[in-house]
Amino acid sequence: MLKSKTFPSLVGILLLLALLPFGVSGYILGLLTLGYYTAVFAMSWDLLFGFAGEVNFGPSFLIGVGAYTAGLLNHYYTWPIWACVISGGAMSIIAGLLLAVPALRLKGPYFGLVTLVAVLMLQNFIVLFAGITGGEIGLDLPDVLAVDDGSNYWIALAFMGVSGLILFGLSRSAVGLILQASGQDAVQAGALGFNVTKHKLAAFCISALFSGLSGAMLIFYEGTVSVGTVVDIAVGVQVIIAAVLGGRRTILGAALGAVFLIGMGEMLRPLGEASTFVVSAIALVTIMFVPGGFLGALLHGEKR
Amino acid sequence: MTNLLEVTGLTKRFGGLVAVKDMHLTIQGGEILGLIGPNGSGKSTVMKLIMGIERPNAGSVKIDGEEVAGLPSHQIARKGVGIVFQHSRPLHRQTVLENIKLALLPDSLLQLFAAAHVEERAHEIARRVRLDHVVNRLPGTLPFADLRRLELARAIARNPKVVLVDEPFAGLTAPEVADFSNLIASFREEGHAVLLVDHNVKGVANLSDRILAMYLGEFITQGSAEDVMRNETVRRVYLGGAIGHAARPEAPEVRDELLRVENVSVFYGKAQALDDVSLHVGKGEFVSVVGLNGAGKTTLFNAISALVPSTGVVAFDGADLDGKTAGQIARGGIVQCPESRELFGEMSVRENLDLGGHHLPTEEAHQRLEWLLDLFPILKTRAGQDARTLSGGEQQMLTIARALMMKPRLLILDEPTLGLAPVILEQLSKALETLRQTTDITVLLGEQNVTFALPHADRVYVLEHGRFVWEGPPDRFATEAGAQFL
DSSP: OOOTTHHHHHHHHHHHHHTGGGTSOHHHHHHHHHHHHHHHHHHHHHIIIIITOOOOSOHHHHHHHHHHHHHHHHHHHOOOHHHHHHHHHHHHHHHHHHHHHHHTTSOTTHHHHHHHHHHHHHHHHHHHTHHHHOTTTOEEOSOOSOSSHHHHHHHHHHHHHHHHHHHHHHHHSHHHHHHHHHHHOHHHHHHTTOOHHHHHHHHHHHHHHHHHHHHHHHHHHHTEEOHHHHTSHHHHHHHHHHHHHHOTTOSHHHHHHHHHHHHHHHHTGGGTTHHHHHHHHHHHHHHHHOTTHHHHHHHTOOOO | OOEEEEEEEEEEEETTEEEEEEEEEEEETTEEEEEEOOTTSSHHHHHHHHHTSSOOSEEEEEETTEEOTTSOHHHHHHHHEEEEOSSOOOOTTSOHHHHHHHHHSOSOSSOOSOOHHHHHHHHHHHHHTTOGGGTTSOGGGSOHHHHHHHHHHHHHTTOOSEEEEESTTTTOOHHHHHHHHHHHHHHHHTTOEEEEEESSHHHHTTTOSEEEEEETTEEEEEEOHHHHHHOHHHHHHHHOSSOOOOOOTTOOSSOOEEEEEEEEEEEETTEEEEEEEEEEEETTOEEEEEOOTTSSHHHHHHHHTTSSOOEEEEEETTEEOTTOOHHHHHHTTEEEEOTTOOOOTTSBHHHHHHHHTTTSOHHHHHHHHHHHHHHSHHHHHTTTSBGGGSOHHHHHHHHHHHHHHTOOSEEEEEOTTTTOOHHHHHHHHHHHHHHHHHSOOEEEEEESOHHHHTTTOSEEEEEETTEEEEEEOGGGHHHHTGGGGO
């Protein structure tokens, strides 16, 4: 079990990570920056899957809506970055609600299918209105978060730290407990007096908010918004693998998995096409033999 | 005294099946009502309707005078109803105390931290159900009875006016039963209304102030345990009017052994479902295993078919089945018709039968089909219909016919009469008798309906709490074992 010592040690780890720019190259900092944003995607996803028990096959729908909302506002109306990012998060919640309210009425695998179809629709929509959205090529953004690697790294780390503490804290709170009960046994949770739909919807909104915010932050780091980096199915798959690899129902494991996945992808880049295969194989073996993920194996010795 | 729970005209239909029909019952504060009925009679549905897990089609449910029928279950819970499920599914990563605290939390998205009194109250409840020595353990490490206590603790956490308990004593040992009885009796002392749901009078007689019997979704009678046991309809439902039997005149004295089960035990987690059971079935013999729901019939059959892990020996036609998979055993000739029927609902009757005869040569499959349609003429007229649109009785016949298409050497029938009306039972009974008289098939039948199980049987076993308590020919059953079945 995670005890109250977790919070101080987490803050300690974050402080250590904050010292990295004084010692490592800009290349590694850039990699970690990307890893931290992906970490927020994965943690948001784990809140929905690990706690509310709903499998969202389309995390990149929520990420993409946030990113493109922010991107379009910046490109066409030159809104300041902070306003674009907040609008992106808000729009993610709205789009998420439009999707989740009808979808949560469905049982079994249908919720997952709806989320998958939503990604494809968003992708088609962006390509269809290429005149406005930039289509496959994407949009250049006039503004970027920062120009030097160190500042970009610190912004990403701070964002991940704050998001992670909120998501983790939520999962350990009274609300998280109810959410877990709703995910595991909706009938029993209802009989204990909990409105299961309300709690799942709330989880979906929180997941959407952080996915959207992180998607918007990411594009201002990269200076461009494109389908390939924030909407494509492959982006979503990577988020899911990261969360499961790191350890579902742990929130923190998802962050670990995301950084690992981004790092591995880069380390194996010399292998060319084969690198994707190797990363996928590692993910597959982990999921099959250590279903609890890295953190699950570490904390519980869990076998399921 | 006011009625804390008042149910009138309650009706629930699932498709064409009427599960509960115009049901009525009342419970006062400080009263325990036992609701009994055989498997499939609709008593669990009544409980789910009160809790709001299922929505009634018609009728009224009043909690302390307030109408709640049709509300979602979380609202009904807040109006003052608590339920103790038969199977507990606690949160496994949280301690016992946290599991109890969960039940005390408000249904709020904003309250991130439990209020101060919650901790204290959770300890109080734990003490009350005697979990205080294990509050910091994880549920997975607890024995079965303690898991039931945890379930009880969560149900009473909100101090509900009405407490529903599903099969309060299932899987408990005698001292645990006494302990739980005291706990439930203490709810009565505090003025709660308690509904106990169980299969037979015996299970709840000691604790209940009043007993209500139902069958096929309908109210039969209510009164004291003695009154209910004396009721004609109740006797007929549980015992049958007169227990008949018809031994085959040509039955040989000694048969070659086909199936031998020796010292088989099965555990589900911590609950022992089968305790050192031995049985044998001869070639061409028709053996019935009778026992109430939960006695272990299905578990026994699943152990034979290797659908659940078991210890002991199962031998078929002289060969030990140890290490064989369920698929290998089925191909070897043991075909089981499960209680849940497991038909392919979206396929037609004919397609279901064809699938059963899939491995036979075309010519043989055809002949077998003809023979089966003669045995169950109703299936001929329904051949093109989807299996799910059949009535319960027709579905049961199709299940048996499909199993027979597989040319079983041993046919296992698990509660074929579940939820069927008496008139259907007669048809099914006739078909089985024809089967028995005209073929040399070997059948192992599991039943709680004694009237149905006895007439066809060459030999009868009585299963109780996972053990055989009686074995003998059907003509001795009524005098030697019949009394157990009320």
